[in-house]
Amino acid sequence: MAGAGDGDGRAVPVRGRVVLFPLPFQGHLSPMLQLAGALHARGVAATVLHTDYNAPDPAAHPEFAFVAVPSGAVSAALAAAPGDGIAKIMALNAAIEASGCARDALASVISGSAPPRPACLVIDAALPGAQKAAAELGLPTIVLHTGSAAAFRLFRSYAMLREKGYLPAKESELNRPIKEMPPLRVSDLFDPSKYFNEEMGNKILALSTETTTNSSGAVVNTFEALETPELQSVRDELGATIPVFAIGPLHKLSNNGDRSSLLEQDRSCIEWLDTKEPGSVLYVSFGSVVRVNQDDFTEVAWGLANSGRPFLWVVRPGLVAGSSGKPDLPDGFREAVEDRGKMVDWAPQAEVLAHHAVGGFWTHNGWNSTLESIFEGVLMLSRPSFGDQPVTARYVQETWRTGFLVEGKVERGKIEKAIRRLMEGEEAAEVKERADELKKQMLMCLEDGGSTQQAVDKLVDHILSL
Known part of the structure; x- marks a missing residue:
């Protein structure tokens, strides 16, 4: 060299x-x-x-x-x-x-x-x-x-x-x-x-x-x-x-x-995001390793559908425990969300979070994902799974105050309320102000x-x- x-x-x-x-x-x-x-x-x-x-x-x-x-x-x-x-x-x-x-x-x-x-x-x-x-x-x-x-x-x-x-x-x-x-x-x-x-x-x-x-x-x-x-x-x-x-x-x-991505990225999601209003889309990804059980997967799907928000959801093969294949979406789900929901196997995440249409990120709080979200000033809905993820999620909610934890049993009604809390109303606006300030500090460093x-x-x- x-x-x-x-x-x-x-x-x-x-x-x-x-x-x-x-x-x-x-x-x-x-x-x-x-x-x-x-x-x-x-x-x-x-x-x-x-x-x-x-x-x-x-x-x-x-x-x-x-x-x-x-x-x-x-x-x-x-x-x-x-x-x-x-x-x-x-x-x-x-x-x-x-x-x-x-x-x-x-x-x-x-x-x-x-x-x-x-x-x-x-x-x-x-x-x-x-x-x-x-x-x-x-x-x-x-x-x-x-x-x-x-x-x-x-x-x-x-x-x-x-x-x-x-x-x-x-x-x-x-x-x-x-x-x-x-x-x-x-x-x-x-x-x-x-x-x-x-x-x-x-x-x-x-x-x-x-x-x-x-x-x-x-x-x-x-x-x-x-x-x-x-x-x-x-x-x-x-x-x-x-x-x-x-x-x-x-x-x-x-x-x-x-x-350095080990998985093939579906870039069609960027074109889809281009059609959405600024700050309107919730991006959902639980990373490359986390697995969820079938019941939780179903509740997540209907929580997203019932929230009324546009969403981009990474539904990678192996996401549901017990299967290495691509998960089956619940009956009637695609019809319920129509063009409001976009599902991909894997996404160019840093580019997605930087997109003007993305206003929130439902994440497992892997550290790379968290830093990428902070850099773009995107609010986080945290559902940690293992390792250091619960630590990071706690800091997101309590110390940096740039998002909220989704704790306890996964239920569609709870998910719907959490999404609205993150992306609508005065509380969401206050959290967005803190996220923007943290982004400025990161840019300064x-x-x-x-x-x-x-x-x-x-x-x-x-x-x-x-």
Whole structure:
């Protein structure tokens, strides 16, 4: 690779090199490639290691070098693991360590790279197997946290939560506020004792703590004004030896766009949105992993239909639990919504949220989706499912106040009322004002001299010093 780029197609002299190893799931792969793009724009050449499972398309990212981590053991382990994401992450790490494939691939990159030698390996926080491989080769690691600073802080606080009696969670105390970590409640916590394998649940919590503690730095996909106290708390705990870089929103720091999507996007929805009034459409997507049961799917459908609002709904194959195919819509649903509703398998989400017709986003509150919504000033209707999603949803409603939670049993009447609350009346107008203010703060952090741009510069200097 002769040179990097500045995002406008101009060559930038190579100042250094990094290797990056993302977790092979959409919500983790996209921000890692976006981080690679931000580094590339500042003259840091990037080589991306990847598994055969959910492999990125090198042709979509000609600015990077890609090196496969070929291992039948990894592919077999991921295929054999349950559909649950935690089980797949644990299986992936075990296979990486047992096979030595990451070490071999990394060694080949180090020996085969043009000068300068790679300065470090950037890993997903949930990849200790790759970190151990780098340590064997004497290569420092920097950890990317693809969730919020609030989730980062929370996952490092489980010993305190047990000591204070918040966990294991009692049914009678689910609404109990966690006074040490407002605005969270016990119901927002991942409770390993309720997971089907408690030991595995505890191990997944320890992963990001382990990788960060053994790293030379941590990158968080957030910005200073959004999570000031949470970032300060993490920095206080880690100390000066492990610097924390708030570099977000990553999707606006590179020109990767939707090139990292693992699913084919249906762009007909953009033409459909062009026909709708400004701020009138509710966009509905529960991400690439979340599954809902058949009854909830039916209630969501009729809640959307009965709301009277135009909506764009991502109904991807596998959305309904127990089936890998495309869900069947309820009888009479299409006739009830006619042109008011548009259903697609997958959408170019960042472009959809930026569209003038979109006024609300019913989301699972995956962190990438949340940042994209904040950037566009779009109000959120939150229905979190697992992991850090309940934490993010709580912040959306209680701290940032840019949306509302849909809690409890999914019922069409409740959904209809929630949609109207989000998109109609004085309360919706007040929430929109707060969303617009938060958008301004995010735009400021991305300006020259803004906190995020300064953080990228500091990260590059740190990488070059390793």
